[in-house]
Each structure stands twice: as structure tokens, then as C-alpha cells.
Amino acid sequence: MTFTRYAIYFAPPAGAEWVKFATNWLGWDMETGKAVPHPVIDGVDIAAVSEVPRKYGLHATMKPPFRLRDGQSVETLTEAFAQIAQAQPPVTLEGLDIARLGRFLALRPLGDETALNALAAACVRDLDSFRAPASEAELERRRAAGLSPEQDANLVQWGYPYVMEAFRFHITLSGKLNKPTLNAVQDTLQSRLAPLLPTPFRITDLALAGEANDGRFHLIHRYTLSG
Structure with missing residues (x-):
């Protein structure tokens, strides 16, 4: 499969019960590259709530999506990423919690995030030579x-x-919601997802993901953190 952009993600372990629920909640499994059915929950339009983050799959961004710079290749990117993963240790936090980030909902880590932030910074910094510069249109859109x-x-x-320093690790679960919907969806996730969340929360690998022509992201390969 040909990809238009690449990203470094934390992709939660596929077998965990909380991951199964959250993957179905979004409706796209980037590990299998397939759409999955949403849970059926009275009073919540899960397809609408999760429409914006669906194409990315269940993930936390460590290095945001980027186009390959001219002269770079997927092969050299994967080699460099493998070396970074070998040098970085796993990260352990106290757990995960359902949190509001502005008008959307996400899972946020509990505990000291120093090591987690350092891991994300290494991904951004050490792979930046593979990133094509942002276009003027992209800069204007962000600004x-x-x-x-x-x-x-x-x-x-x-x-x-x-x-x-502006990084905040999060696993997105919704698009922007109005306040009544935000309250209802948070209550639903608190009752259905929160009891499944891991304690402690461990990050033992990171994933290279690629964006297909339809805008959906696919997991290409996991790399174990072995530093």
C-alpha cells in the first residue's frame, strides 16, 4: 500500500479489553486496516461523536503526520525509527483517565509525564530530517x-x-462536542470505558503509521522500546 504521510504513534495493545472497546467506539481499526462496528448505546450517536478522529484509529500522536522529504525513503525512515526505539526505554505511568481537552474527550495519563514527554520529544527531534517542510498553506491553516x-x-x-513543551499526550475519543453532548458522552465513557482502563499504564512500543489515499491511517509496524 502507498502512503501519502507517515506518523509515529503510540498504538495501544490490540488484545486489551479497553482497547477493543475504544477501537470499536472510533469505528476504525488501524492495525487490521478495517472498519469495525460501533457499540450500541442508547442515547449516544457514537458514529457522529467519533467521526472526526475515526480515520486516525486509536492512538496517541508522538510525531505528527508528515510527508517524506525529497531524497528520503520509507526504508531509511524505518531504519532510523528502529534505532530510536532501541535506544528508548519503556515508560510506565499510574494509569489513564477520561478527560476533557477543550470541547473534545480523550484519555490522558495519570502520574509523572516527564519520561513520556522526553520520548515524544525524541521522536519529533530525531526523525525531523525525514519531514518535508510545511507548505505556506499548512502554516496559514495552523495559524x-x-x-x-x-x-x-x-x-x-x-x-x-x-x-x-507544548506536547500533551492524549488518546482522542471524540470530535468537538456541544456541552450537553459532551456531558452525556463523558458519562457514558466513564461508566463503560473507565472500569477497563489499565493500572499502571505502560508504553512498551511505538508504531509507524501511514495515511492511505482515503485519509485513513494504517499501522505499518510496531517497534519495541528496548533502551
Whole structure:
């Protein structure tokens, strides 16, 4: 399969019960590259709630999607990523929690995020030579959202505003919702998903993912963190 962009993701382990529920919630399994049926929950239009993040699959972004720079190849990217994973240790946090980030819902880690943030920064920094520079149209689109000086500097240097000190690890579960829907969906996730969440929460590998021509992301390969 040919991909238009690549990304480094944390892709939760496929066999875990919380991952099965959350993958079905989104409706797209990037590991198998197939659509999956949503849970049926009275009073919640899960297909509408999860429409925006669906194409990405269940993930947390470590290095945001990027086009390959001229002169680089998927083969050299995978080699470099494998070396990074070999040098980075696994990360353990206290757990995960359902949180509001503005008007959308996501899973956020509990506990000290220092090691997690360092891992994400290494992915952004050490693979940046493979990233094609952002176009002027991309820069304008990002800036239209309103960026702080720090975020704008990240955009210029790294091609994305919310990296390095502005990074917040999260696993997105919804698009932007109005307040009544936000409350209802959070209550549903609190009752259905929260009891399944892992304690502690461990990150033992990262995944290279690719965006297909239809905009959906597929898991290409997992790399064990063995540093």
C-alpha cells in the first residue's frame, strides 16, 4: 500500500479489553486496516461523536503526520525509527483517565509525564530530517486556530504547534462536542470505558503509521522500546 504521510504513534495493545472497546467506539481499526462496528448505546450517536478522529484509529500522536522529504525513503525512515526505539526505554505511568481537552474527550495519563514527554520529544527531534517542510498553506491553516508564540515557533521549526513543551499526550475519543453532548458522552465513557482502563499504564512500543489515499491511517509496524 502507498502512503501519502507517515506518523509515529503510540498504538495501544490490540488484545486489551479497553482497547477493543475504544477501537470499536472510533469505528476504525488501524492495525487490521478495517472498519469495525460501533457499540450500541442508547442515547449516544457514537458514529457522529467519533467521526472526526475515526480515520486516525486509536492512538496517541508522538510525531505528527508528515510527508517524506525529497531524497528520503520509507526504508531509511524505518531504519532510523528502529534505532530510536532501541535506544528508548519503556515508560510506565499510574494509569489513564477520561478527560476533557477543550470541547473534545480523550484519555490522558495519570502520574509523572516527564519520561513520556522526553520520548515524544525524541521522536519529533530525531526523525525531523525525514519531514518535508510545511507548505505556506499548512502554516496559514495552523495559524488560523490562534497560536501562542511558543506554538508558532514549534510550527516553524517542527511543522506542528503542539510538540516539545507544548506536547500533551492524549488518546482522542471524540470530535468537538456541544456541552450537553459532551456531558452525556463523558458519562457514558466513564461508566463503560473507565472500569477497563489499565493500572499502571505502560508504553512498551511505538508504531509507524501511514495515511492511505482515503485519509485513513494504517499501522505499518510496531517497534519495541528496548533502551
